[in-house]
Amino acid sequence: MWKFIVRRLFITLPQVILLSVLIFLMAQMMPGDALSGLIDPNIDPAAIEQQRENLGLNNPWYVQYTDWITGALQGDLGQSFRYKMPVTELVEQRLINTFWLSVATLLITYIIAIPLGITSGRYNDSWADQMITGYTYIGFATPLFIFALVMLWVFGYQLGWFPTGGSVAPGLEPGSFDYVLSKLQHLLLPAISMALITTVNTVQYLRSEIIDTKQKDFIITARAKGASESRVYNRHILRNSLLPIAAFFGFEITGLIGGTVFVENIFGYPGMGDLFIQSILLRDYSVVTAVVLLFGIASILGALISDIILSLVDPRIRIK
Incomplete structure (x- = not known):
C-alpha cells in the first residue's frame, strides 16, 4: 500500500512542476504587465522603465520563473499590486472561505446523491426512478x-431566508456563537445551489453501476443460493457499485473549483473564485498566477486522493 502511495506521489510531483511552468508562461503571454494601467502616463517613460527593471519585469522568463517558484516554495507568492498586500495573506483570507464552501458542497452532494442513486438503481423503471431520472x-x-441566480432571487431576495452577499454579518466577534451561525447562514445557499447541480452526475453514475451490477453472474449465483434480497444488495450490489464513486471524488473537486468561480461571484461570497475573477479584471498578475496554481494543485491532489481511496477499497487496482 505504501509503495503504491509513494509511486503516485512521484508521478504527482512532475505534474505540479509542469503545471507551474505552464501557468507562469501563460501569465507572461497575457497583454501588458503588472504595472500596466497603474502609472500616470505623464510620468517620464524612463522612470517607468526603471521601475520595471527594479521589479524584474524585464528579466528573461526563466529568471522570473525561478524567482517566482523559489519564493512560492518559501511561502512568498509576491505582492498584490492592486490590494497593496502580500499575495500569501490575501489568498489565506479567501482560501478559508472557499475551503468551507467546498466541504459543505461535497457533504450536501453526497447526502443527496447516494440515497437518490441507490433508490433509482435498485427500483429502476419505477415511478421513483422516473422522477429521480x-x-x-x-x-x-x-x-x-443560471440556477444560482434563480436560487439567489427566490431564497435570498423574495423569501429572505438567506443572506444575499458576504461571508458573515458585520460587527460580530470572531469565534462567538453568533459569528459561527452567521458564517453558516452565508454558506448554505451557495453550497446548496452548487450541490443540487453537481449531484446529478453522481446520481446517474451510481444508478448505472447498480443496474449493471444487478445483472452480473455472481449476483445471480448469490440469489440462487438463497441469500436474502437485503443481503444481496448490501453485501454484493451496493458494495461493488460504490467503488467507482470513490474514483469520481477527484472529478468532484475539479468541478467544485470551476463552480466556485461562478457561484462566489453571483453570491458575492469572498472566496478564491471571486478573487480570481477580480484579479483578472484588475490585471493583478501575481494574484492570478497564485490562484490558478492553487486551483491546479487542488485538482491534482483530488485525483491522487481518489486513487488512494480506490486502492484502499479495492486492492486489485493497486499497481504491482
Missing part, C-alpha cells in the same frame, strides 16, 4: 450560473 436530466440541462 427526470431531476438529473433537468440538472444536466441547467447551467450552474
Whole structure:
C-alpha cells in the first residue's frame, strides 16, 4: 500500500512542476504587465522603465520563473499590486472561505446523491426512478450560473431566508456563537445551489453501476443460493457499485473549483473564485498566477486522493 502511495506521489510531483511552468508562461503571454494601467502616463517613460527593471519585469522568463517558484516554495507568492498586500495573506483570507464552501458542497452532494442513486438503481423503471431520472436530466440541462441566480432571487431576495452577499454579518466577534451561525447562514445557499447541480452526475453514475451490477453472474449465483434480497444488495450490489464513486471524488473537486468561480461571484461570497475573477479584471498578475496554481494543485491532489481511496477499497487496482 505504501509503495503504491509513494509511486503516485512521484508521478504527482512532475505534474505540479509542469503545471507551474505552464501557468507562469501563460501569465507572461497575457497583454501588458503588472504595472500596466497603474502609472500616470505623464510620468517620464524612463522612470517607468526603471521601475520595471527594479521589479524584474524585464528579466528573461526563466529568471522570473525561478524567482517566482523559489519564493512560492518559501511561502512568498509576491505582492498584490492592486490590494497593496502580500499575495500569501490575501489568498489565506479567501482560501478559508472557499475551503468551507467546498466541504459543505461535497457533504450536501453526497447526502443527496447516494440515497437518490441507490433508490433509482435498485427500483429502476419505477415511478421513483422516473422522477429521480427526470431531476438529473433537468440538472444536466441547467447551467450552474443560471440556477444560482434563480436560487439567489427566490431564497435570498423574495423569501429572505438567506443572506444575499458576504461571508458573515458585520460587527460580530470572531469565534462567538453568533459569528459561527452567521458564517453558516452565508454558506448554505451557495453550497446548496452548487450541490443540487453537481449531484446529478453522481446520481446517474451510481444508478448505472447498480443496474449493471444487478445483472452480473455472481449476483445471480448469490440469489440462487438463497441469500436474502437485503443481503444481496448490501453485501454484493451496493458494495461493488460504490467503488467507482470513490474514483469520481477527484472529478468532484475539479468541478467544485470551476463552480466556485461562478457561484462566489453571483453570491458575492469572498472566496478564491471571486478573487480570481477580480484579479483578472484588475490585471493583478501575481494574484492570478497564485490562484490558478492553487486551483491546479487542488485538482491534482483530488485525483491522487481518489486513487488512494480506490486502492484502499479495492486492492486489485493497486499497481504491482
